[in-house]
Amino acid sequence: MTTESRLTMTLGETMFTQRAIRRFRPEPIPDAELQDILEAAIRAPNGGNTQPWHFLVIRDPDLRTKLAELYREAWWAKRRDQGIMGPQDIPPGKNTMRSAMRLADQIGQAPVMVLLCATSQGPAAAASIIPAAQNLLLAARAFGVGGTITTLHADVDDRVHELLGIPAEAQVVYCLPLGYPRGTFGSVQRKALSEVCSYERWGGS
Numbered sequence: 001m002t003t004e005s006r007l008t009m010t011l012g013e014t015m016f017t018q019r020a021i022r023r024f025r026p027e028p029i030p031d032a033e034l035q036d037i038l039e040a041a042i043r044a045p046n047g048g049n050t051q052p053w054h055f056l057v058i059r060d061p062d063l064r065t066k067l068a069e070l071y072r073e074a075w076w077a078k079r080r081d082q083g084i085m086g087p088q089d090i091p092p093g094k095n096t097m098r099s100a101m102r103l104a105d106q107i108g109q110a111p112v113m114v115l116l117c118a119t120s121q122g123p124a125a126a127a128s129i130i131p132a133a134q135n136l137l138l139a140a141r142a143f144g145v146g147g148t149i150t151t152l153h154a155d156v157d158d159r160v161h162e163l164l165g166i167p168a169e170a171q172v173v174y175c176l177p178l179g180y181p182r183g184t185f186g187s188v189q190r191k192a193l194s195e196v197c198s199y200e201r202w203g204g205s
């Protein structure tokens, strides 16, 4: 059997239930499923088919713990840049930010962390990582595995490179925890299409 034939969840169900999962059960992801998820990621569109990516998969508990500490620091560095110095500064109603804050405390519980790296610096290479991240998340969803796209921060960049032996010319674009969700995927909630789409001219029907 191939990866393609193992991805049997319908495209509709996969796309409409692929949510940001931030709470994980401790069970490991079987190697074969992880392999399939990564095989899907590398099928993604990318600039000129240059495939300027490297997927760094971290399962080792000690490395995950160290990366999780850096992740937490990065998350709060991003908030500090927004003037948010602690949980008390998170405005009421910012539920996604509160969930993300909890993830910053708990990301080490995810059995797998994937750093989606571009093999060179700059926005062009980084842009090719975006479709790969989505392919990866969709394939993960099809296997019942959850995760979410997250970013790091310049404050921790050198230490992340050093911890994981990432070459200086490569950039970490996303840090993606993966695991079986605590709770369910639920359905994706978005604005109505009519609010974000027009035909022929911006603002038309």
Ligand SMILES: Cc1cc2nc3c(=O)[nH]c(=O)nc-3n(C[C@H](O)[C@H](O)[C@H](O)COP(=O)(O)O)c2cc1C
Pocket: 018, 019, 020, 021, 022, 096, 099, 100, 101, 103, 148, 149, 150, 151, 188, 189
């Ligand atoms: C570019 C990008 C950066 C993101 N960064 C974070 C992050 O740092 N932490 C986090 O918990 N979620 C992060 N997310 C996930 C979003 O919060 C999530 O996709 C959004 O809230 C929609 O959630 P839903 O798909 O569950 O409806 C990011 C998503 C994208 C596309």
